[in-house]
Amino acid sequence: MSAKNLRFGLFLGLFLICSVAVHGIDLWPMPKSVSHGSKTLYVSREFGLYMEGSNYSDGLGILKGAFERMVDLVEASHVIDGNSSGSGVLSGVNVVVHSPEDSTFSQLCSFNFVTRVVELRSAPWTISDLPRFPYRGLLIDTSRHYLPVRIIKGVIDAMTFSKLNVLHWHIVDTQSFPIEIPSYPRLWNGAYSYSERYTMADAVDIVQYAEKRGVNVLAEIDVPGHALSWGVGYPSLWPSASCQEPLDISNEFTFKVIDGILSDFSKVFKFKFVHLGGDEVDTSCWTITPHVKAWLNQHHMNESDGYRYFVLRAQKIAISHGYDVINWEETFNNFGNKLSPRTVVHNWLGGGVAQRVVAAGLRCIVSNQDKWYLDHLDAKWEGFYMNEPLTNISKPEQQKLVIGGEVCMWGEHIDASDIEQTIWPRAAAAAERLWSPLDKLASDPKQVTARLARFRCLLNQRGVAAAPLAGLGRAAPSEPGSCIKQ
Amino acid sequence: MSAKNLRFGLFLGLFLICSVAVHGIDLWPMPKSVSHGSKTLYVSREFGLYMEGSNYSDGLGILKGAFERMVDLVEASHVIDGNSSGSGVLSGVNVVVHSPEDSTFSQLCSFNFVTRVVELRSAPWTISDLPRFPYRGLLIDTSRHYLPVRIIKGVIDAMTFSKLNVLHWHIVDTQSFPIEIPSYPRLWNGAYSYSERYTMADAVDIVQYAEKRGVNVLAEIDVPGHALSWGVGYPSLWPSASCQEPLDISNEFTFKVIDGILSDFSKVFKFKFVHLGGDEVDTSCWTITPHVKAWLNQHHMNESDGYRYFVLRAQKIAISHGYDVINWEETFNNFGNKLSPRTVVHNWLGGGVAQRVVAAGLRCIVSNQDKWYLDHLDAKWEGFYMNEPLTNISKPEQQKLVIGGEVCMWGEHIDASDIEQTIWPRAAAAAERLWSPLDKLASDPKQVTARLARFRCLLNQRGVAAAPLAGLGRAAPSEPGSCIKQ
Numbered sequence: 014m015s016a017k018n019l020r021f022g023l024f025l026g027l028f029l030i031c032s033v034a035v036h037g038i039d040l041w042p043m044p045k046s047v048s049h050g051s052k053t054l055y056v057s058r059e060f061g062l063y064m065e066g067s068n069y070s071d072g073l074g075i076l077k078g079a080f081e082r083m084v085d086l087v088e089a090s091h092v093i094d095g096n097s098s099g100s101g102v103l104s105g106v107n108v109v110v111h112s113p114e115d116s117t118f119s120q121l122c123s124f125n126f127v128t129r130v131v132e133l134r135s136a137p138w139t140i141s142d143l144p145r146f147p148y149r150g151l152l153i154d155t156s157r158h159y160l161p162v163r164i165i166k167g168v169i170d171a172m173t174f175s176k177l178n179v180l181h182w183h184i185v186d187t188q189s190f191p192i193e194i195p196s197y198p199r200l201w202n203g204a205y206s207y208s209e210r211y212t213m214a215d216a217v218d219i220v221q222y223a224e225k226r227g228v229n230v231l232a233e234i235d236v237p238g239h240a241l242s243w244g245v246g247y248p249s250l251w252p253s254a255s256c257q258e259p260l261d262i263s264n265e266f267t268f269k270v271i272d273g274i275l276s277d278f279s280k281v282f283k284f285k286f287v288h289l290g291g292d293e294v295d296t297s298c299w300t301i302t303p304h305v306k307a308w309l310n311q312h313h314m315n316e317s318d319g320y321r322y323f324v325l326r327a328q329k330i331a332i333s334h335g336y337d338v339i340n341w342e343e344t345f346n347n348f349g350n351k352l353s354p355r356t357v358v359h360n361w362l363g364g365g366v367a368q369r370v371v372a373a374g375l376r377c378i379v380s381n382q383d384k385w386y387l388d389h390l391d392a393k394w395e396g397f398y399m400n401e402p403l404t405n406i407s408k409p410e411q412q413k414l415v416i417g418g419e420v421c422m423w424g425e426h427i428d429a430s431d432i433e434q435t436i437w438p439r440a441a442a443a444a445e446r447l448w449s450p451l452d453k454l455a456s457d458p459k460q461v462t463a464r465l466a467r468f469r470c471l472l473n474q475r476g477v478a479a480a481p482l483a484g485l486g487r488a489a490p491s492e493p494g495s496c497i498k499q
Numbered sequence: 500m501s502a503k504n505l506r507f508g509l510f511l512g513l514f515l516i517c518s519v520a521v522h523g524i525d526l527w528p529m530p531k532s533v534s535h536g537s538k539t540l541y542v543s544r545e546f547g548l549y550m551e552g553s554n555y556s557d558g559l560g561i562l563k564g565a566f567e568r569m570v571d572l573v574e575a576s577h578v579i580d581g582n583s584s585g586s587g588v589l590s591g592v593n594v595v596v597h598s599p600e601d602s603t604f605s606q607l608c609s610f611n612f613v614t615r616v617v618e619l620r621s622a623p624w625t626i627s628d629l630p631r632f633p634y635r636g637l638l639i640d641t642s643r644h645y646l647p648v649r650i651i652k653g654v655i656d657a658m659t660f661s662k663l664n665v666l667h668w669h670i671v672d673t674q675s676f677p678i679e680i681p682s683y684p685r686l687w688n689g690a691y692s693y694s695e696r697y698t699m700a701d702a703v704d705i706v707q708y709a710e711k712r713g714v715n716v717l718a719e720i721d722v723p724g725h726a727l728s729w730g731v732g733y734p735s736l737w738p739s740a741s742c743q744e745p746l747d748i749s750n751e752f753t754f755k756v757i758d759g760i761l762s763d764f765s766k767v768f769k770f771k772f773v774h775l776g777g778d779e780v781d782t783s784c785w786t787i788t789p790h791v792k793a794w795l796n797q798h799h800m801n802e803s804d805g806y807r808y809f810v811l812r813a814q815k816i817a818i819s820h821g822y823d824v825i826n827w828e829e830t831f832n833n834f835g836n837k838l839s840p841r842t843v844v845h846n847w848l849g850g851g852v853a854q855r856v857v858a859a860g861l862r863c864i865v866s867n868q869d870k871w872y873l874d875h876l877d878a879k880w881e882g883f884y885m886n887e888p889l890t891n892i893s894k895p896e897q898q899k900l901v902i903g904g905e906v907c908m909w910g911e912h913i914d915a916s917d918i919e920q921t922i923w924p925r926a927a928a929a930a931e932r933l934w935s936p937l938d939k940l941a942s943d944p945k946q947v948t949a950r951l952a953r954f955r956c957l958l959n960q961r962g963v964a965a966a967p968l969a970g971l972g973r974a975a976p977s978e979p980g981s982c983i984k985q
Binding site for chain 2: 162
């Protein structure tokens with residue numbers, strides 16, 4: 014299903030007739046094509062799902078679940094105690110769908126405070142939709158701060174509202190190793206505490222929860238540079254007790270452990286990609302630690318040879334488990350021509366990288382930190398919206414190699430208390446850039462401020478702690494006022 | 500039920516035997532008396548509720564609902580896929596209860612990462628519990644910023660975890676009038692926007708949701724000073740178009756509207772108290788508006804006479820609808836001897852007020868802003884914990900008149916995006932002060948820092964965005980680290 018999610022969008026059609034009302038198109042992100050009439054339909058309490066003509070096999074009950082969640086969203090904002098019988102009742106929706114989708118239709122429905130029923134205004138609607146980029150990601154970081162399973166599920170729920178479809182789970186890093194690895198059970202000795210851990214069953218639960226909602230989970234281990242916590246359970250993975258990262262390149266056990274982790278991952282994380290990191294590698298521990306330095310000399314490698322050797326060997330292991338590999342851009346910047354052709358290069362340092370990556374014939378994901386790092390509170394929603402992944406990439410065959418983009422919620426100052434309002438609504442601004450056709454995107458963010466503000470209020474109504482648009486990231490409202498004006 | 504909640508606590512007993520384990524008492528707030536053994540019980544997947552000996556009528560299914568939520572909390576943190584069969588299985592809990600309660604037992608249970616089942620350690624437990632103060636409140640403000648129904652329900656859920664039992668709903672104020680008043684339907688023309696409103700059915704939904712969880716909803720209209728938004732729908736409630744508050748004391752219609760609101764309230768808000776505000780009344784509009792000034796002269800009143808007249812007349816109206824009245828302390832400070840004996844004086848300006856109020860024979864609620872205002876981000880949890888409502892009140896009959904305290908989450912800079920982490924964990928620190936016996940309270944907050952930190956992590960695990968203890972209110976974590984150390 015994962016691969017399918019990356020390829021297909023959605024077609025939703027509604028055809029019914031009723032009494033009059035008109036309003037504008039208030040959807041986020043903006044679909045590929047929308048047309049509507051001027052009628053108002055009342056959503057029946059026995060609202061049903063019809064799938065005539067659908068070629069989507071719903072064996073997993075994915076569409077049914079999505080439909081039930083959609084109805085819940087439609088009905089959640091206020092108590093519906095009006096009478097919706099009689100003509101003009103919308104008794105169901107006939108959907109032809111290629112991927113689970115519960116966001117568009119629910120945004121079209123609104124509570125009528127006079128009739129006390131939910132209505133679909135400006136009907137009939139004809140919406141044809143398809144994502145511009147197949148990969149629309151959000152990174153979370155459970156190493157700098159542990160995120161409870163319930164919080165991660167909340168992030169996934171909110172992702173679906175703006176059609177983000179890849180949860181990049183930066184699971185482990187220097188600070189902690191929270192996840193269980195059955196092949197090497199002492200690895201999670203590197204967790205912060207007894208309770209700040211995930212079992213493999215928790216990981217399966219998260220992956221299935223996401224899959225049901227059309228979200229793929231991309232697992233990352235960041236080697237060799239961001240892996241100090243691995244040595245808490247297995248100290249021989251450290252060059253020495255006093256110099257603890259990068260991982261000891263001279264120790265065969267290091268690669269055995271990587272193989273064990275990726276073998277265990279392949280049973281749980283079914284997405285076609287795995288992320289191997291490879292960024293910010295300071296190799297000084299290798300040269301000041303005698304047995305590592307000796308191993309490098311013996312193999313006629315300098316530090317940068319060693320870095321390349323490590324990354325490429327890790328890639329081979331991942332590929333042997335059936336994965337395509339994603340690496341941070343330093344690997345491309347240092348030895349791009351040596352990377353596996355199955356590599357996707359993950360940009361983060363700045364702009365202008367994607368055009369070099371695709372010119373080299375590799376795929377690329379755009380996350381330039383100046384625009385798409387959510388932990389940069391001075392990066393405002395306007396910059397998230399305007400950041401164009403295809404800048405200076407004109408050839409169609411090169412454009413295809415940019416599979417999408419990702420906004421990154423690094424966890425140094427993020428935990429369960431502030432993750433939602435640091436992510437939203439800025440991530441939603443990037444989500445429209447990644448979903449909507451170029452000709453539907455505003456050339457000036459001012460043109461979409463009001464629509465995004467209304468979408469932010471909708472997120473609040475759905476229980477998502479999305480912050481005001483005004484000010485820095487996650488800024489508190491500066492004064493009393495209406496949600497839609499802040 | 501409301502009144503009963505205010506009087507009774509809970510007795511919970513568990514008597515079973517099993518394999519060995521020991522740990523300390525890790526409950527928040529600390530119960531009246533706790534004793535435990537050194538056994539470990541495994542919670543059966545068919546965990547059941549037994550009510551032998553209960554004298555609690557559960558006609559509303561309140562206890563059953565509370566029990567189901569408790570089991571959900573117990574099982575929510577991790578996937579339970581271990582085998583809990585055999586001896587030492589905790590197959591149920593025998594509860595004798597006088598009020599709905601789902602917090603204590605769930606805090607005793609924890610997930611065992613080895614056996615993969617939920618266990619109750621240090622059993623058997625004998626817990627006898629009873630709140631120190633009957634009124635343990637939290638104020639929310641839906642006038643400065645609208646709070647969606649789902650967000651309010653989330654606040655109620657979190658209140659139950661630390662045994663707060665009164666949601667003080669400051670519904671309307673100068674800035675907006677979000678709630679429907681059937682008797683005067685144009686009042687909610689004062690709402691911020693079409694969708695930022697509550698129907699009466701929404702209010703009923705919120706009250707019933709709270710009642711099922713042992714939380715009373717205290718409704719407030721803040722007259723005459725904080726009522727400008729009333730005039731949007733009925734301009735004659737303003738002294739003039741250019742001088743719009745306090746409400747026009749010279750207009751009989753003003754009191755008709757107050758009567759209509761309280762009449763409608765009495766059908767929905769079944770708590771024994773209603774809050775009539777009465778704070779921060781600037782009467783200058785009365786004296787500079789000719790027809791109001793003429794009315795005052797005609798009735799031989801100066802401004803302060805008018806203020807007293809208004810408050811006392813509003814009290815009579817509330818009492819005529821069966822309510823006891825709560826007023827902010829300025830009413831007591833200005834004409835305490837004239838207030839109805841059924842008045843509860845709500846302190847907020849500073850300390851030392853309660854002792855004067857109870858000396859005058861009136862009841863009091865403590866909310867001194869320097870310690871218990873949550874919107875004061877420089878008010879730290881230690882101050883919330885140490886704020887003693889009975890300071891300088893030694894006579895038992897006077898102590899009884901302090902019915903409790905309340906922490907206040909004023910909404911000028913609070914909306915759905917930041918309310919949870921601004922409330923928690925500071926409100927929980929006050930909750931222990933209001934719940935636990937004096938001899939169980941720490942004389943130095945340092946003695947409870949670790950326990951409160953663990954409770955904050957538990958809130959996170961339950962999906963509540965409780966902030967780190969360190970730093971100002973709702974501060975982001977200052978660096979990577981374990982939840983229990985921040």
